[in-house]
Amino acid sequence: MKAALLCLGLAVGCTTQEGSTAIEIDLDLPQHFPEPVAPESNPLTAASVELGRHLFYDTRLSVNDTLACASCHKQESAFADDRALSLGATGTEGVLNAPSLGNAIYARPLTWAHGDITAIEDQLVGPMYGESPIEMGMTGSEDEILDRIREDSLYNDLFAEAYPDEPLSLELAKQALASFVRSLISYRAPFDDFVAGNPGAISQSAQRGSELFYSEKLGCSHCHAGFAFTTAVASSSTNTQPTSPFHNIGLYNVDGRGAYPAAAQGLISESGFERDMGRFRVPSLRNVALTAPYGHDGSVASLEAFIRIYEAGGRNVEGGSYAGDGRENPWRSIHLRRFELSDEERGDLVAFLESLSDQDFASDPRLAGPW
Ligand code: HEC
Numbered sequence: 001m002k003a004a005l006l007c008l009g010l011a012v013g014c015t016t017q018e019g020s021t022a023i024e025i026d027l028d029l030p031q032h033f034p035e036p037v038a039p040e041s042n043p044l045t046a047a048s049v050e051l052g053r054h055l056f057y058d059t060r061l062s063v064n065d066t067l068a069c070a071s072c073h074k075q076e077s078a079f080a081d082d083r084a085l086s087l088g089a090t091g092t093e094g095v096l097n098a099p100s101l102g103n104a105i106y107a108r109p110l111t112w113a114h115g116d117i118t119a120i121e122d123q124l125v126g127p128m129y130g131e132s133p134i135e136m137g138m139t140g141s142e143d144e145i146l147d148r149i150r151e152d153s154l155y156n157d158l159f160a161e162a163y164p165d166e167p168l169s170l171e172l173a174k175q176a177l178a179s180f181v182r183s184l185i186s187y188r189a190p191f192d193d194f195v196a197g198n199p200g201a202i203s204q205s206a207q208r209g210s211e212l213f214y215s216e217k218l219g220c221s222h223c224h225a226g227f228a229f230t231t232a233v234a235s236s237s238t239n240t241q242p243t244s245p246f247h248n249i250g251l252y253n254v255d256g257r258g259a260y261p262a263a264a265q266g267l268i269s270e271s272g273f274e275r276d277m278g279r280f281r282v283p284s285l286r287n288v289a290l291t292a293p294y295g296h297d298g299s300v301a302s303l304e305a306f307i308r309i310y311e312a313g314g315r316n317v318e319g320g321s322y323a324g325d326g327r328e329n330p331w332r333s334i335h336l337r338r339f340e341l342s343d344e345e346r347g348d349l350v351a352f353l354e355s356l357s358d359q360d361f362a363s364d365p366r367l368a369g370p371w
């Protein structure tokens with residue numbers, strides 16, 4: 001909501017257009033990946049991705065020259081943050097865990113709990129200009145930041161190549177950042193090899209884990225479905241967003257009636273409907289072993305701990321200000337089952353999740369910082 005309002009407020013570049021495949025680079029995708037889309041107003045070109053990569057890793061974009069996109073979206077963590085809650089440019093902690101940007105080109109909607117942000121350009125208004133929490137903190141310092149960029153002759157060249165005949169601007173910077181984010185496609189995990197017909201690509205344990213994952217008993221793939229292991233995706237063949245990729249999984253119950261902590265209550269903050277309490281977007285599980293800690297607020301330390309929460313049917317928070325039994329949360333999704341796993345089975349499920357790690361993606365020099 002916040003980002004959407006800001007977007008209207010700035011009245012610039014609110015690209016929500018969909019349905020085209022304005023992609024001018026070779027993505028070299030495997031067969032089990034659908035064709036993604038990019039908006040016609042911001043075609044995905046090699047030059048815009050290269051400019052975006054420079055900007056993504058550049059602290060000069062933040063109010064006090066301390067923070068880059070990459071400070072919260074770290075390549076070695078598959079472009080997620082290894083902190084539960086990221087620190088903004090002015091040192092304030094946010095309230096949500098920074099998600100992996102892998103395959104964000106497919107994500108619909110974007111962010112943990114906004115139903116209406118469908119274009120990366122629109123999402124970026126949040127970290128660039130947002131004031132609660134402050135991330136890059138650009139609001140009010142736009143001219144200074146532009147000056148810093150203009151002073152660098154490399155940027156003048158990169159902008160001219162990406163957007164010939166257009167004057168260098170923060171609007172174009174945002175377009176280029178969106179292009180770089182769209183180029184972050186991850187499809188080289190061992191599990192992809194396995195799917196492509198190489199049975200030795202993942203361990204026996206991971207194979208048993210995948211059977212558990214896709215079993216009726218666990219039901220994980222009801223929500224973590226398809227090539228990105230989430231229903232919250234769109235591509236050129238399915239360019240409408242899923243009806244409801246938001247679910248409450250019973251992490252909290254601070255008032256005995258299902259409330260989540262006030263800092264982050266999920267979709268209800270946007271919709272106002274009580275039934276949306278604690279509902280967050282289903283995250284992709286690609287690279288999940290690289291993106292600890294887990295959950296919308298990073299409050300779950302490990303994959304094993306996350307699985308144990310599903311086994312118990314929610315999380316019983318025993319002490320502290322968020323105490324309460326999430327297992328009794330009345331808004332918890334009806335699609336979640338309770339189930340029991342042996343230690344070996346739990347290990348198998350973790351091994352399966354680990355087989356979704358694309359180490360090439362997390363270390364590819366073409367996606368790394370240029371500075
Ligand atoms: C201070 C830490 C921080 C900084 C800096 C930051 N982000 Fe994020 N990013 C986040 C958090 C937290 C979220 C989740 C926001 C939400 O769900 O509402 C997020 C979400 C996103 C998403 C949505 C991903 C998805 O799957 O929905 C994109 C895209 C993104 N950031 C790109 C960027 C870019 C590009 C920059 C630089 C302009 C940037 N971020 C700077 C913390 C940060």
Ligand code: HEC
Binds near residue numbers: 296
């Ligand atoms: C009803 C839909 C649903 C089902 C079924 C489901 N999940 Fe989830 N999963 C979610 C949602 C929503 C979140 C984020 C919740 C939050 O943070 O509040 C999540 C988060 C996760 C995370 C943390 C990811 C991250 O990046 O933080 C893991 C790991 C996970 N699920 C694994 C599983 C496994 C394994 C199963 C099967 C046992 C499963 N899920 C079943 C909806 C579901």
